[in-house]
Amino acid sequence: MTRVIKYIFYDILRTRFILLYTVFLLVSTFAMFQLDSDTGKVVLSLLNIILIVVPLISVVFTTIHFYNSYEFIELMLAQPVNRSVIFLGEYLSVAISLCSACLVGIGVPALLFGADERAITLLFTGVTLTLVFVSLAFLASVLTRDKAKAIGIALLFWFYFSLIYDGLLLWVVFSFSDYPLEKVTLALIALNPVDLARIIMLLKLDIAALMGYTGAFYKDFFGSHAGIIFSTSILVIWIIVPLMAASRIFSKKDL
Amino acid sequence: MNAILLSVLLSAAPLVLLSKTIVVSRDGEVNSLKKAISIAAPGDTLLVKPGIYREGNLLVNKSIVILGEGLPVLDGENKYEILTINANDVTISGLKFIDTGTASITDIAAISVSDAKGIKIIGNTFQDTFFGIHFSNTTQSLIESNQLESDATAEQEIGNGIHLWKCENITINNNVIKGHRDGIYFEFATHCLITNNRSERNLRYGLHFMFSHNDEYRNNFFVDNGAGVSVMYTKGVKMINNTFKHNWGSSSYGLLLKEISDSFVTGNRFLENSIGIYMEGSSRIELTDNLFYRNGYAVKLQASCDGNTFTHNNFSSNTFDIATNGNLVLNTINSNYWDRYEGYDLNKDNIGDIPYRPVSMYSMVVERMPTAVLLWRSFLVFLMDRAEKAIPVLTPENLKDESPSIKPYDLI
Structure with missing residues (x-):
């Protein structure tokens, strides 16, 4: 397994895309820290990158990588190696490289300019969202043989979670605004990893505005131990479930 | 002693x-x-x-x-x-x-x-x-x-x-x-x-x-109170150089001004309150040289207020700068510093050339449906706010700062 990971890892590094991505994150984070002395505001600007750019890059890179290494996978499968080992190897090497890009790109400047609790939470959400979207992209990749179609599905995942879902949520809130919606919205938020990550950050950043009834309810929930365990485990489920599904499909698939 | x-x-x-x-x-x-x-x-x-x-x-x-x-x-x-x-x-x-x-x-x-x-x-x-x-x-x-x-x-x-x-x-x-x-x-x-x-x-x-009536309060420090500070049914109050800090809650205000007239709010600091100033039915108040920093709402200006002027204030790192509940605007907002201002200053006189609209469209939505605050800072809301800035529909068209300052004022 480690050898498989090693080969794929070298392959990823050779394309230099990960390096470009790391440099992009590094430069933009450095620029933001230098433009503004208020760490809160910088974290806010970085939040937009984490919520939109990081999932998008993860999804596109993973899908393209999967199809580019299709021949390598076929070659490996001709060897006496378990399919799930190869699949997990693919997943881990892509996930590790994207996560380390995120950690280096955002974490290093944040450490240099003084990391506080907010910056650390931001890094945590960045890494988790990367893992979630890599899982989803693998699922998209094994669902079809056509590269363009897979990228389409993967992009649709991204589009759905960052835009369409929020539209639906807003519609629900609009339609049922006469009812107490706190618990319902909590459940609905859990169904979207991007929203969940955003709420966790929101509670760190905009706490004063959230101190209305809804905000207080959320703060009590996410601030408690049960809430932290809940949100973390939901995010882990968002990583594991698509990955398991993809792995199952991959091991039965006629390549 | x-x-x-x-x-x-x-x-x-x-x-x-x-x-x-x-x-x-x-x-x-x-x-x-x-x-x-x-x-x-x-x-x-x-x-x-x-x-x-x-x-x-x-x-x-x-x-x-x-x-x-x-x-x-x-x-x-x-x-x-x-x-x-x-x-x-x-x-x-x-x-x-x-x-x-x-x-x-x-x-x-x-x-x-x-x-x-x-x-x-x-x-x-x-x-x-x-x-x-x-x-x-x-x-x-x-x-x-x-x-x-x-x-x-x-x-x-x-x-x-x-x-x-x-x-x-x-x-x-x-x-x-x-x-x-x-x-x-x-x-x-x-x-x-x-x-x-x-x-x-x-x-x-x-x-x-x-x-x-006719009281003055200066250099006081109000922090962590259940509902902040409330000034009601009074005229001729001077509120100068006070600090209102960390008053959190759904009905908590740094400063609540209800039915106040002919008063001055000068040089105060509003820090980390759920609502910095909440104004209702207030007339002819001059709000100058105040600092609003990291509040949920810096100012909630209800449409029942008239003849108030906001000048030379610094608005910085607030979630919402100004929120209101109607389209009627009888107040003057001029020459303030807004950290969200995105305009330009071609003649370099430190006054922005295009007006700033401090009311975010989403704050109007949240005003009607408090639960909607959950979607704040999502991509969808960002797009909605942008669209609203281009063509104002929900936000009051006349509520704007015609001459926003490019740099923050040097306040204490």
Whole structure:
């Protein structure tokens, strides 16, 4: 397994895309820290990158990588190696490289300019969202043989979670605004990893505005131990479930 | 403490020449305050030695000075009002008041003053008192350098720290008030000066103000109060250089201005409040040189306000800058600094060339549906706000700053 990971890892590094991505994150984070002395505001600007750019890059890179290494996978499968080992190897090497890009790109400047609790939470959400979207992209990749179609599905995942879902949520809130919606919205938020990550950050950043009834309810929930365990485990489920599904499909698939 | 005693002694010097000093001590000749008050003549000084005095309710009905030495304790034993002052020119200094009684009908206080003038209450400590200092129908008095602390958990269990009803010309300076219902309470108290006080962790308001015209409050610090500071039904108030900090909750305001007119709010700092200033039915208030930093809403300006002007304020790192509840705008917002301003300044005069619209479209949505605040900072909301900026539909078109400053003002 480690050898498989090693080969794929070298392959990823050779394309230099990960390096470009790391440099992009590094430069933009450095620029933001230098433009503004208020760490809160910088974290806010970085939040937009984490919520939109990081999932998008993860999804596109993973899908393209999967199809580019299709021949390598076929070659490996001709060897006496378990399919799930190869699949997990693919997943881990892509996930590790994207996560380390995120950690280096955002974490290093944040450490240099003084990391506080907010910056650390931001890094945590960045890494988790990367893992979630890599899982989803693998699922998209094994669902079809056509590269363009897979990228389409993967992009649709991204589009759905960052835009369409929020539209639906807003519609629900609009339609049922006469009812107490706190618990319902909590459940609905859990169904979207991007929203969940955003709420966790929101509670760190905009706490004063959230101190209305809804905000207080959320703060009590996410601030408690049960809430932290809940949100973390939901995010882990968002990583594991698509990955398991993809792995199952991959091991039965006629390549 | 000695300096305060000395200054009190010096100020009372002319009286001292004509009058005598009675020493009250647990093991002395005069061993109770009750006895001392009964033998004192107007103008006398009672010097109270250290010890615990449990004497129920004491009525002070002549002009005397009661000085504590080494913080003697007057204990209300959770039953009594401690000092009831009913005469002019009484000075109370250097005493510690603990455990007054509580009541739902009468206002039991550690020091209750009524129908008097020239009262000085200086350098006392109050612990677990129901009302701390209660003034009614009193004029020309001073409340200075007192420490009041209580630890009640429900509003009905506790009274106000400093309570003024129908008073005039009172100065309240340099007091610290913690854990009462309202830190400082004013009703029909006019021409008063409130300076350098610190009001913190009170259950309801840090400062509560009603029908109290022509008052001024400066350099006070209001932090962590249940609902911040509330100024209502008053005209001619000056609020200068105060700090309103960390008042959190769904109905918590740094400063609530309700039915206020012809007043000034200048040089204040609003930090980390759920709502910095909430204005309702207020007219002709000038808000200048204030700093709004990291509030949920910097200003909630209800459409019932008119003729107010906002100039030279700094708005920075607030979630929403200004929110309102209607399309009618009768107020002037001009020459402020907004950290969200994205315009340009071609002629380099430090005034932005295009107007800034401080009302975010999403704040209008949240105003109608509080639950929608959950989607704040999502991509969808960002797109909606952008679309609204291009073509305003929901936000009031006339609410804008025509000459926003490019750089923040240099405020304290």
